[in-house]
Structures are given as C-alpha cells and as structure tokens.
Amino acid sequence: DAGVTQSPTHLIKTRGQQVTLRCSPKSGHDTVSWYQQALGQGPQFIFQYYEEEERQRGNFPDRFSGHQFPNYSSELNVNALLLGDSALYLCASSLKQRGYQETQYFGPGTRLLVL
C-alpha cells in the first residue's frame, strides 16, 4: 500500500524564481493538503484540494497556488520566491468523509532553500 510521495526531496532556488513541488496521495485517498513547516515550528496550513478545486485556504499570499489532477495528485507552485519561503513543504492526503473529520497522512516533504 503506497504512502504519500513527494518530489523532489530537496531544492535550491534564488530569490525571485518560481518553484513547483509535486505530491501523490496515499492509495485510495482523494484529498490533498499542503503545509509549510519552518525550522523549529509546527506545520502551517497552506491550502487543500478536493475534486480538482481549492476547498480551503490558509493565510498565505497569492504567490502560493496549487493544482489537483484527475488522478488526485497535486502540485504546489510558489512564484517570486522570498528568502522567508525557505522551509519544509509537506503534503498530506486524506479521504473525503461525510462531515469534516478527515485523518491526514503526511509525505516525507520537500526541503526548499531560497538563496
């Protein structure tokens, strides 16, 4: 049973560049959430995708955008990178439930360093 996978594992970019991170959900899951985790902090919610649409968004600027594909995989795009965007980016997948209680399983993350 394949878990959540993310690519790439590490990435180095310079300020002003754009980056795309990828995520494949756990087998059988249909919902993908993205989180940003700064060093020494807990993960912060960026947004969630379900049925190829953004279902909920956290307090992140429009430079952060995403996409979900028909096979449930997802991409996170960040434009005009800032030094402060350096972080571990985590993808979590879940299965849509009646109501809002969905258990999230995380991938290994993509470590982004902006120079």
Next chain:
Amino acid sequence: GQQLNQSPQSMFIQEGEDVSMNCTSSSIFNTWLWYKQDPGEGPVLLIALYKAGELTSNGRLTAQFGITRKDSFLNISASIPSDVGIYFCAGQPAKSGTYKYIFGTGTRLKVLA
C-alpha cells in the same frame, strides 16, 4: 501563524520512564491527531481521536480527547531510545467548512539510556 499551546516544550527522560504531554486551546475542536516527526522527515500519524472523552491506545501510546473539546493528552509508557523525536498535536477546529488542521508547537523528547 496560528499554533496550539503544547507542553512541555522539551523533556529529557530516562529509558523506562513514562511521558505525558498535552495540547490546549481556547477554541473547540472536532478531531485531534497526534504525530511524531524525526529530523528532516514528514510527521507520522500515531493516534487519531474523533469524539470528546475518547481514550485510544496504540501500543505504549495512549491519547485522550479532552471532555471540553479544547484539549488533548498523549502518554508514552516505558519509554525507549527510539521514542526520541518531536511530537505534535494537530486539532481540526469545530467550525463549519473547516478541513484544515492547526498544529501545536511541538514537544521535543530525548531519552537517556
């Protein structure tokens, strides 16, 4: 960003000791999840709680969903060296249309053999 109050922030314990940590908030939650994260890796789900008062075990780990729905507790019994890591609670706010989880500040656990 928004984070839940988690305590203790860090702890050193002897192998074989029991460990307790908790997460508190002024808001109520529908779901509590507990994760363990090793350096450079993603959080691994330990226990999921879905109902106020619920007590759930996973091996040496036991977690409880507080009766007020504003807190949760995690206990580790008879700690071993591989319990080292950072433990995070994550709560899903009880607000219509909310799917996100808010994470705690983390408890860093170090076990002395």
